[in-house]
Amino acid sequence: MADYCLIGKRLDYSYSKVVHNKLGYDYDLIEVKEEDLASFVLSRRYKGFNVTIPYKKAVMPYLDEISEEAQALGVVNLVMQEGDKLVGYNMDIRGMEYALDRTGVCLKGKKVLILGSGNTSLTAEYLAKERQAGEIIKISRVGENNYENLHLHADASYLINTTPVGTYPANEDCLIDLSLFPALEGVQEVIYNPFKTRLAMQAEARKLPVATGLDMLVGQAIYSEEKFSGKAPNRADADRVVKEILAEERNIVLIGMPSCGKSTVGRALAARLGREFKDSDEEIVKAHGEIPAIFANEGEENFRFYESEVLSDLTKKHRLVIATGGGAVEKQRNLLNMRQNGVIVYLTRDLNRLTDEGRPLSQGGKIQELYLRRAPIYQKAADVTVANEGSIAQTVESIVREVEKL
Template sequence: MTYGLIGEKLGHSYSKQIHESLGRYTYDLLSLSREELEIYLKKREFSGLNITIPYKKAVFPFCDQVSELASEIGSINTLYFRDGLLCGTNTDYTGFLYAAASAGISFSGKKVLILGNGGTSLTARKAISDQGAAQILIASRRGESGCISYEDLKSHRDVEVIINTTPVGTYPDNGKHLIELSEFPACGGVIDVIYNPFKTVLLQQAEELKISHSNGLPMLVAQATAAAEFFLDENGFQAENERIIKMLRSQIENLICFGGSEVRARQSAQSHNKTFIRLDDPSLAEQVGRERGQLIYVPDSIVCTPQEKKALLQNGRAF
C-alpha cells in the first residue's frame, strides 16, 4: 500500500473515494490491531497515511518529526515523508475550520460550547481558540477535569456557537441527541462533526431554527485534501473541496418523492443511480431514512407525521 487510511474498525469510509477523486494516487483502507500497527509503521513501506480512531495518539512514537500543531493538539491524523524522515501532522484542524467557514460560522469573541472531550474535541478546541473565541466550555458525561456536566448547561444558555464532537447520533444510532437547541436562544452557529446521517437531530433542529450549521462532510473532505498536499508536497488540492463534496452528496444522498407519479419516480431512481424504495408503511420511515443512496417514493395515499418526514429527510432532500 502506498497511500491509505489506518484505523482499528474502519467500517464504510469515504476516504478512498475522496483521495482517488484527485486523480493522483490509489488509496487503500487498512484495519489493524495495535500490534499490527506497530509492525506496519516500523516497516515504512508506504508513502503517506491518514490515521483515524483509535490511533491518533499511538503513532507519535513512530515519527521522526511532529508538527507544532499536532503536538499542541495531541493528535496526528496524517503521516508523510520529507527527506527520508517520517513526519506527523494534523489536518483535522484545517478541515474543521473549513467546515465552519463554509457555513459562515465565526468564533471570534464568541462563547462556544463543545460537546465531548475526545480527540476531535481537542482539535476543535485548538482551532476555536486560535480564532479568538471569548470563552470555550467543554461538556462531558464522564465528569473529567476541566469539563462541565450536561446538568451545568442550565447556567450557560447564552452560548453562541455549539459544536458536537461526540458520536451520539451516528449511524446506526440515528435519532439520539444530547441537547435541545431551543434551550440556547443566543446560539447562531452549530457544527456536528457527524456525516452519517447528513442531518442529525441537532442539525435538523438548527435548520428549523434557521441557525447556520454544518455537518462533518466538509471537514472530512477538507482534511483529506490538506493531507494530499502533505503527501505530494504540492499545493492546490484544497481548491477541489467543493467539487468533491458535491460528488459525494450526489452519490450517497437520498432523494425523497412525496407523491406524484410512481413511474416517473422509478425512472428518476434509475437515472440518478439510486435504489428505488416505495414506502407504504410510514412507521418504517426511521429505518428506511437511515440508509443511503436511495430514491424513496411515498405514495399520495400515505400521510407522514412531521417526525416521520424528518426521519426520511435525515440523509437527503425532497425531490
C-alpha cells in the first residue's frame, strides 16, 4: 500500500495516479462509498490523501484543523496527518495559479470573467483577487450576469471556465462564442478530459494562450507533494509531467488523400508505439456495410453522417492511432474532434502513386480535383506533415520523430 492516495466516488477517469507516479512516489486511487467516508477518514490508513468530488465539502467535519485558504474556499482537496491531528488544505487554488502562470497573462487591473457559480468558481475568484484583478464578473444561468447578457462584458481580458460543460462524454458542448470578447488575452479551463475543450480550441484559433485542466491537475499535485515530502514545489517537474502525459495519452490521427497509406502506416505506427489502431472506414463498414454500397444506396450525405459519428466516438478515447477517410477533414466538426485529444499528422504521397480502387469519389479521373480541393484543408489542419514516399518503416520513424518534437 502506498502512503498517499486520492479518494472519490468514481475514479476510473482520473489521471492522478499517473501524475503522482511521475513525480516519483507510489499513489493509490481509492473509491469510497458515501456511507464509508467517515470510517475511511478516521482510519488514518494513509499519511495523506487528496479528495475529489463529491467529498471536498463532506470530508471537512471529520478534520481537526482546516487551513485558512480551505476555509475561505469552503472545500478541502488534501488531508494530512500532522501529529495526532487531521489537517485539511486546498491545493486547487495553487494548481489554478500554476496553470494561469503558464499562460503568461497578468491579471492585475484586468477584467476577469468567470463562467459558473459552483465551488470551483470560488477558487477562480480567490485567485483573481490574489492577482489584483481590476474587476471580477461571475456568469451563471440566472442572476444579474448571465449567458443572455454576455455582450455587457465584451471588454473582458481573461476568461475562466469553471463549469463542467464540454467535459467527457459531452465533449462537443460549449457554453459561449469567444468572438463576443475581442479584448481577450487568455482563457483558462478546469476540464482535462478532453485535453482540449471546444472553448480551448476557440481560444487557440485566435492564437490566445490557454491554461488547461491538465495544467491545473498537475499543478495541484506538485503542491500536494510539498505536504507529502517537504519538497519545495518544482514547476519544472510539473511542466515535464504535463508534456509526458500528453505525449503518452494523445491520439495520433492520420489524415490525407485516399490511398496515401494511412491504414498501412497507421497499423505499423500503432505496433511501433504499442497502441491500438483504429481505421474510421473500417468502423463504418462494421456498422453500416461496404462503403461503395453506402454511396450507391444511401448517398454521400449519409456516409458523411456515419463518418462523423464514428469519429466522434473514436476521438473521445486516448492512446489510439486513428486512420481517417480522405474526406473527413471537409467537416469542421470532424477536425475539432480529431484535435481535442490528438495530434494530427498529414500523410502526403505523390499524386501519381494514388489509386481510385474502391474509392467512390476518386473514380473517373477525379483524384487531382479532390487533391486541389482538400490539400489546403490538410495543410491547415496538420500539426505534423510527413511524406510517405519511402518504406513503411521509414515513414513510421519520421512520424515518431516529428511528433516527439511537439
